[in-house]
Structures are given as structure tokens and as C-alpha cells.
Amino acid sequence: MSALHDDTLTLYGESFSSRFLLGTALYSSPAVMEASIKAAGCDMVTLGLRRQNPAEGDGDAFWQILRDSGCRLLPNTAGCRSAREAITLAQMSREMFDTPWIKVEVIGDDYNLQPDPFGLLEACRTLIDDGFKVLPYCTDDLVLCQRLREAGCQALMPWGAPIGTGRGLMNRYALETLRQRLDVPLIIDAGLGAPSQAAEAMEMGFDGVLLNTAVAKAHRPPLMAEAFAEAIVAGRKAYRAGLMQQRQTASPSTPTLGQPFWHSGV
Amino acid sequence: MTHPTERTIAVAGAGLLGRLVAWQLLRDGHAVTLYDAGDLEHPEAAAWTAAGMVAPLCETAVSERSVFEMGRFALAQWPRWLDALDASGLWHHQGSLMVAHAQDMGELTQFRRDLAHVLDDEPPCQTLDDAEIHRLEPDLAASFRQGLYLPDEAHLDNRELLARLLAEIRRLGGSCHAHCPVDTFPGEIETRDGRRAFDLVVDCRGTGARQHHPSLRGVRGETLHVQTAEIHLSRPVRLMHPRYQLYVVPKPDQRFVIGATQIESEDRSPVSLQSSLELGSALYTLSPAFAEARILEQGVNLRPAFRDNLPHVTERDGLITANGLFRHGYLLAPAVACHLLAGIRGRGEQPFAETLTGHPPQESAA
Numbered sequence: 001m002s003a004l005h006d007d008t009l010t011l012y013g014e015s016f017s018s019r020f021l022l023g024t025a026l027y028s029s030p031a032v033m034e035a036s037i038k039a040a041g042c043d044m045v046t047l048g049l050r051r052q053n054p055a056e057g058d059g060d061a062f063w064q065i066l067r068d069s070g071c072r073l074l075p076n077t078a079g080c081r082s083a084r085e086a087i088t089l090a091q092m093s094r095e096m097f098d099t100p101w102i103k104v105e106v107i108g109d110d111y112n113l114q115p116d117p118f119g120l121l122e123a124c125r126t127l128i129d130d131g132f133k134v135l136p137y138c139t140d141d142l143v144l145c146q147r148l149r150e151a152g153c154q155a156l157m158p159w160g161a162p163i164g165t166g167r168g169l170m171n172r173y174a175l176e177t178l179r180q181r182l183d184v185p186l187i188i189d190a191g192l193g194a195p196s197q198a199a200e201a202m203e204m205g206f207d208g209v210l211l212n213t214a215v216a217k218a219h220r221p222p223l224m225a226e227a228f229a230e231a232i233v234a235g236r237k238a239y240r241a242g243l244m245q246q247r248q249t250a251s252p253s254t255p256t257l258g259q260p261f262w263h264s265g266v
Numbered sequence: 267m268t269h270p271t272e273r274t275i276a277v278a279g280a281g282l283l284g285r286l287v288a289w290q291l292l293r294d295g296h297a298v299t300l301y302d303a304g305d306l307e308h309p310e311a312a313a314w315t316a317a318g319m320v321a322p323l324c325e326t327a328v329s330e331r332s333v334f335e336m337g338r339f340a341l342a343q344w345p346r347w348l349d350a351l352d353a354s355g356l357w358h359h360q361g362s363l364m365v366a367h368a369q370d371m372g373e374l375t376q377f378r379r380d381l382a383h384v385l386d387d388e389p390p391c392q393t394l395d396d397a398e399i400h401r402l403e404p405d406l407a408a409s410f411r412q413g414l415y416l417p418d419e420a421h422l423d424n425r426e427l428l429a430r431l432l433a434e435i436r437r438l439g440g441s442c443h444a445h446c447p448v449d450t451f452p453g454e455i456e457t458r459d460g461r462r463a464f465d466l467v468v469d470c471r472g473t474g475a476r477q478h479h480p481s482l483r484g485v486r487g488e489t490l491h492v493q494t495a496e497i498h499l500s501r502p503v504r505l506m507h508p509r510y511q512l513y514v515v516p517k518p519d520q521r522f523v524i525g526a527t528q529i530e531s532e533d534r535s536p537v538s539l540q541s542s543l544e545l546g547s548a549l550y551t552l553s554p555a556f557a558e559a560r561i562l563e564q565g566v567n568l569r570p571a572f573r574d575n576l577p578h579v580t581e582r583d584g585l586i587t588a589n590g591l592f593r594h595g596y597l598l599a600p601a602v603a604c605h606l607l608a609g610i611r612g613r614g615e616q617p618f619a620e621t622l623t624g625h626p627p628q629e630s631a632a
Contacts, residue, residue, distance in 0.1 A: 028329055028330070030575070031573040031574040032574075051531070051541075052530060053531055059532070061532055062483060217376075219383040
């Protein structure tokens with residue numbers, strides 16, 4: 001029994017009881033956010049600092065609510081447009097939250113918030129050398145992901161689709177390639193709109209899912225958080241159980257004795 | 267009007283709520299003393315920085331049904347109060363308009379869906395084509411092809427209203443103390459000069475009242491005030507964009523307020539360049555003629571909010587607190603004020619008791 005259920009996510013040597021990471025922006029109120037975090041059963045939540053004037057600690061009233069959730073905090077560098085900005089913000093967040101964890105985001109395009117691979121790699125190299133546990137938000141480009149891996153990232157967070165679009169896994173081929181070629185935990189970050197898409201990612205062998213808008217902008221965010229949590233568990237179980245191969249010919253699960261083979265017309 | 271026994275009442279905080287309550291209590295015949303930590307002519311209150319919209323539909327899409335109900339109450343109450351202040355001209359009930367770029371049309375659809383869900387009904391708004399948009403607001407950019415018109419929304423000239431309320435409070439004999447920070451206690455006010463007893467203390471200090479509300483937080487909002495004679499708008503216009511939703515509200519003297527950002531921070535420092543770019547480009551998008559508008563002011567303030575982003579009124583012997591109006595000051599103040607005034611008057615039902623009465627989440631009766 002235990003072997004069947006012993007399936008924790010491990011990132012940088014730390015175990016996580018949930019494979020669902022939740023973002024903390026866009027909720028209609030902190031109370032709705034707290035209820036969603038609880039319903040998601042997540043173990044880690046991300047928080048943005050860029051516009052909160054972090055140097056002065058002015059966001060503290062809000063951050064305290066997140067600390068009270070009992071989740072581990074994953075500060076992010078959302079809104080940074082260069083490696084230098086991301087590095088400075090990461091260092092500030094390490095001091096403020098007393099954590100080496102950082103989700104590194106370097107935005108290359110303002111319209112679709114696409115990560116800048118060059119700035120991202122530069123920031124990750126510096127931050128890993130500086131002792132951070134870096135989770136880079138990246139595109140699904142294999143070579144970028146390999147470079148991030150070589151830089152020392154022990155987990156990667158490729159996008160499913162651009163942030164907030166809800167389009168799901170836009171490039172299954174690229175994501176399958178990442179899964180086959182990389183031996184580190186991979187978390188799908190951004191672009192998911194429906195629990196079925198999260199289940200799909202987990203069935204493909206991804207190790208976790210990070211999302212925000214799909215839950216925060218639902219009519220009933222806690223219920224949607226629960227739906228995603230269940231989909232992620234279901235997808236993970238399916239992956240571990242081993243999905244059957246799709247076939248062209250129908251194959252009845254009950255043997256149909258007495259039917260001669262020539263009925264199949266082969 | 268029948269006057270109950272005259273009581274001495276202190277109102278702490280001369281923002282919108284404090285002024286409304288002080289004015290009404292004076293009319294009831296009480297001896298009212300109004301305190302504020304800042305200036306009364308140029309208040310530090312969020313009500314001074316705000317744009318003064320009374321937009322139940324727009325705001326309900328980002329909150330909940332009780333906000334809509336309290337907003338409907340405001341649409342009925344404001345004209346009565348403004349009439350009593352001889353200030354009906356400050357009220358503009360001409361609806362509001364919502365527009366989006368062609369590539370962001372999904373935002374309008376999403377808004378309608380969110381609203382239909384909260385209201386459990388088809389929302390009272392009309393889809394407009396470009397001709398209809400420009401019939402309502404001829405000065406908007408020609409590029410807007412689709413919009414939503416929400417007829418039952420209003421806005422008021424909020425700074426003028428705050429001034430009229432203060433003048434009326436003074437005329438009725440209210441005693442006003444500016445630059446006088448206080449602590450409030452049941453039946454007592456503490457100033458730098460010591461304690462003073464009152465029959466009742468009403469605390470409307472917004473973010474200043476954390477003494478009573480540990481879970482109260484400030485949410486930063488930033489605005490620009492611009493002036494131009496090139497553009498005329500008859501109603502608030504909201505630009506729907508995937509990442510920010512900003513509105514421009516016409517004000518007297520060819521002024522416009524564009525706002526507001528919403529940042530989870532208690533930072534009161536000046537407007538950031540990022541925010542100023544967002545606010546400015548939203549304006550420019552609504553009409554390129556805004557390019558030559560003059561920036562008169564950059565506003566920053568903190569909206570007082572509880573964890574559910576809804577207002578709460580707590581009452582105990584000799585002390586009433588009303589707080590947490592968040593981004594809905596002019597929309598919710600009538601409901602909150604009438605609720606607590608009904609409690610003080612001891613007659614009539616307190617409206618919205620289910621939402622307003624009782625302690626905010628995460629706070630128990632102390």
C-alpha cells in the first residue's frame with residue numbers, strides 16, 4: 001500500500017506533499033485567496049514583490065496573510081525585465097522572507113509576457129552561484145532548458161501557454177521532448193485554464209502544476225482550486241499507473257468467444 | 267423631525283464616512299465633535315484621492331452581490347442627501363461606458379459573464395457598436411468598435427461634496443479639530459492634550475484605526491488628475507484590458523481623474539513610473555487628444571480593507587467603529603452610514619445588518 005502511495009514531489013532535496021503550486025494574485029479578496037489555498041491543499045504559494053515597494057516592507061500586511069496560510073513561500077520576480085532587476089529582487093526577497101527559494105521570471109515581451117531566455121539564463125546562473133534554490137519560469141525550448149539545467153537548476157518550470165491565456169498545453173511535442181530529455185522535476189507553469197489540461201500535463205509525466213488566473217478568476221475560486229487539485233492527483237496516478245497505448249483497432253475488453261476472425265475483415 | 271435627547275458624540279476621522287455621520291448626527295440635534303489627524307480643507311482621506319464613482323455593476327463584477335445591493339441603495343440615497351445639502355448639481359446619473367480594444371473583446375464578454383453569475387440574472391447593460399459608442403461619447407477614439415453601456419451607474423463631484431459637508435457641519439455648530447490625531451475608546455477620545463469623555467465615540471478613521479482592527483490593511487491606489495479643454499466626457503469610461511482595468515471620470519473645470527491602480531502594499535510614496543505609464547497610456551488610448559492634457563496631480567492613497575474586502579461595523583457600549591470600505595467608498599458609504607445611524611437613533615431597521623454587523627474575518631470580539 002505504502003509503495004503505491006509513496007509519491008512525494010522532491011525539489012532541491014525538499015519534499016512536498018502536494019504537486020499543486022498556487023499563485024496569490026487577482027483574487028477578489030484575501031479571504032477568497034485563503035479559502036482557495038486551503039481548498040487546493042497546496043504546500044507552496046508564489047507571491048510577487050515587484051510593485052509592493054519591498055525595500056520598505058510596505059506589502060507586509062498582505063504577506064502576513066500568506067505566512068499565516070502555513071504554506072512555504074515562493075517569492076517570484078514577476079515584472080522584472082532584465083537579469084539585473086531579477087537578481088536584486090531575489091536577494092531582497094531572500095532577506096525579507098528568510099528563504100532561499102525563488103521563482104525567477106524575466107519578461108521579454110510586454111504583450112504576452114513571454115520569458116526572455118537570455119536574461120533568464122543569466123539571472124539563474126548568478127542566483128544559483130549565490131546559493132538560491134531557483135525555479136525558472138521558462139518557455140518550452142529544449143536548448144534553453146538544457147542550458148538552465150547545466151547552470152544548476154534542479155527543477156524547471158516551462159510554460160503551457162502564455163500567462164493568463166488559459167490555452168492549455170500549446171505545444172505538446174515540445175513538452176514531450178522536455179519530459180523525455182530532462183531528468184529533473186518539471187512543473188508546468190502558466191497558461192492552464194481547465195483542470196483537464198492540468199491532468200493532461202500530469203499524465204505526460206510532468207511533476208507538478210503552478211497556476212493562478214484559472215482559479216482566481218473562476219466564479220467560485222475555492223471550488224476551482226479543489227477541481228484542479230483533484231485533476232492533478234488523477235493525472236499523476238494515471239501517469240504512474242501507465243496509460244495504455246492508443247490503437248486503431250477496437251479491442252473488446254471481454255473476450256468474444258465464437259466470433260471467427262474473418263469478421264474483422266483483415 | 268423629532269429630536270431625541272441630545273448626546274455628546276465624537277466622530278474620529280473626517281473622511282467621507284466621518285463627515286456624513288457627523289452631518290447627520292448634527293441634524294438629529296446632537297453635539298458633535300469631529301477630529302482628523304490631517305487637514306480638513308485638503309484631506310488625507312482616500313475620499314479625496316478617489317474618483318467618486320457610484321458604479322454598482324462595475325464593482326460587483328470584482329466583488330460580490332452585497333456590494334451590488336449596497337450600491338443600489340447608494341443610487342437612491344445620494345440624490346436625497348445632495349438635495350438636503352442643496353448640492354444636487356454634484357450628482358451625475360448618466361451611466362457608465364466600458365470599452366476594450368478589438369483584441370481584448372474577451373474582457374467585455376468575461377465581465378458580462380462574471381456579472382451574470384453574481385447577479386444570477388442577465389445584467390442590466392447594453393452592447394454598443396461603434397456608432398452608438400460615439401453617439402454617447404463623441405470624443406472617444408474612433409478605434410473602439412464595441413462597448414457596454416451600464417445605464418444605472420453614476421458619479422459625483424467628490425471634492426466639492428467633501429467641502430460642502432464640512433461647511434454644513436460647521437454651520438450646524440459641529441466642532442472641528444484638524445491636525446489632531448486621536449485614539450478612540452468607549453466613551454472617550456484621547457488627544458495629545460489628554461482624554462475627553464463623550465456619550466458616544468464613532469470611529470471612521472480608515473487605515474488609522476488599526477488600534478481596533480489588527481486585520482485591517484491598506485491597499486495602495488494611484489491616480490492622475492489631468493486637465494484639457496479638448497475632450498468632453500459625460501460619464502465615466504472604463505478601459506478593459508487583460509492586465510489592468512482603468513477608468514477615467516470627468517470632473518468640473520475640464521478635469522479628469524484616471525485611476526486607479528490596486529497594489530497590495532501600504533506604500534504611500536509617490537506614483538511609480540510604471541503606474542504612471544499605465545495610467546497615462548490608458549488615457550491616451552481612450553482618446554489621443556489626451557496627449558496634450560496637463561497633469562495637475564498624481565494621487566496616492568491607501569484603501570482601508572478587511573480580509574473579505576467588505577465593510578464592517580462593530581458596536582459596543584460607547585464606541586462604534588465603521589471601516590473597510592476598500593475601493594468602494596462612495597458606493598458603500600450611504601449603506602454603512604445609514605446602518606450605523608439607525609443603530610444610534612435606536613429606531614428603524616438597520617439596513618444590510620447581515621453584511622455589516624459583526625466582526626470582520628480573523629477578528630473576534632475583543
